[in-house]
Amino acid sequence: MPGTPEARGSRNRARLGYRLRYALRNPGRVVPYARRAARDGWLRLKHRGSHVAYYRAVMASDTARSPQAATGGNPSQERWLEIGRMQFDYLLGHGLRPEDRMLEIGCGNLRAGWRFIRHLEPGHYYGIDISPDILIEAKKTLVRYGLQDKVPYLTPVDDLRLDFLPDGWFTVVHAHSVFSHSPIEVIDECLAHVGRVLAPGGFFDFTFDRTEGTEHQVLREDFYYRTQTLVRLARRHGLEARFMDDWERLPHGQSKLRVTHGTPVPHHPAPDPDPEETA
Numbered sequence: 001m002p003g004t005p006e007a008r009g010s011r012n013r014a015r016l017g018y019r020l021r022y023a024l025r026n027p028g029r030v031v032p033y034a035r036r037a038a039r040d041g042w043l044r045l046k047h048r049g050s051h052v053a054y055y056r057a058v059m060a061s062d063t064a065r066s067p068q069a070a071t072g073g074n075p076s077q078e079r080w081l082e083i084g085r086m087q088f089d090y091l092l093g094h095g096l097r098p099e100d101r102m103l104e105i106g107c108g109n110l111r112a113g114w115r116f117i118r119h120l121e122p123g124h125y126y127g128i129d130i131s132p133d134i135l136i137e138a139k140k141t142l143v144r145y146g147l148q149d150k151v152p153y154l155t156p157v158d159d160l161r162l163d164f165l166p167d168g169w170f171t172v173v174h175a176h177s178v179f180s181h182s183p184i185e186v187i188d189e190c191l192a193h194v195g196r197v198l199a200p201g202g203f204f205d206f207t208f209d210r211t212e213g214t215e216h217q218v219l220r221e222d223f224y225y226r227t228q229t230l231v232r233l234a235r236r237h238g239l240e241a242r243f244m245d246d247w248e249r250l251p252h253g254q255s256k257l258r259v260t261h262g263t264p265v266p267h268h269p270a271p272d273p274d275p276e277e278t279a
């Protein structure tokens with residue numbers, strides 16, 4: 001069916017059976033996983049009740065070890081460059097222009113952001129992130145690529161209400177590998193507010209970890225959603241979400257949705273057509 005993703009699988013990574021099979025196939029990963037699970041357990045306890053505070057602490061711990069791995073799980077510089085380029089080339093292919101005004105949600109250490117900043121006019125890039133540690137790394141990336149003259153904004157946030165940003169300003173909003181780390185309340189909050197800052201005709205692209213089976217999460221770090229759950233959530237906030245088939249062809253494990261303003265609902269019901277005119 002056009003626009004419908006092919007089944008990616010119904011694996012439930014939270015199930016004990018899945019984890020045992022994975023451990024048998026990857027014995028070298030058992031100890032690092034156990035260490036991560038213990039650290040995350042402690043951080044969850046410390047930041048009970050706030051996913052953002054918990055995930056910010058995860059980012060602080062991961063960034064201290066490797067900013068590259070903190071944003072992509074893979075410490076290699078080649079992979080960091082490759083995934084950044086993939087995001088940039090994709091949007092360029094979809095018509096990203098220097099005059100666009102871009103908001104990147106969860107910009108990390110500017111893996112893709114430095115390319116967006118280089119492409120856009122000065123002052124046209126706005127990056128936000130919950131992690132001050134990764135934003136300090138983002139500033140280092142700016143310096144490394146000599147992008148000071150592009151005067152991008154980089155701002156730490158506590159939530160995704162976007163209340164400090166102007167109405168109808170951003171023509172492109174981008175969030176790569178952010179909702180794959182977000183519980184549904186965080187995504188809901190973002191979708192409730194992103195429409196206000198989105199310019200008419202603008203779009204919001206985000207990636208997510210897709211499952212065709214039961215929705216689940218692992219260590220409150222990785223969240224797996226069905227496409228329809230997110231499409232419905234967007235609709236509840238008056239937005240349309242479209243599955244991006246062309247992104248599926250790229251070597252990236254996540255899927256992508258594009259959100260736009262929904263078709264405006266008329267305030268007054270349209271009058272019935274004049275039978276004489278339509279005859």
Ligand SMILES: C[S@@+](CC[C@H](N)C(=O)[O-])C[C@H]1O[C@@H](n2cnc3c(N)ncnc32)[C@H](O)[C@@H]1O
Nearest residue numbers: 059071106107108111129130131134176177178
């Ligand atoms: C896997 S990294 C990806 C970073 C960047 N988008 C990239 O592609 O390199 C996820 C980033 O999203 C940030 N993040 C997670 N939840 C967030 C939220 N609710 N609001 C803003 N940023 C968030 C993290 O701090 C981290 O920098």
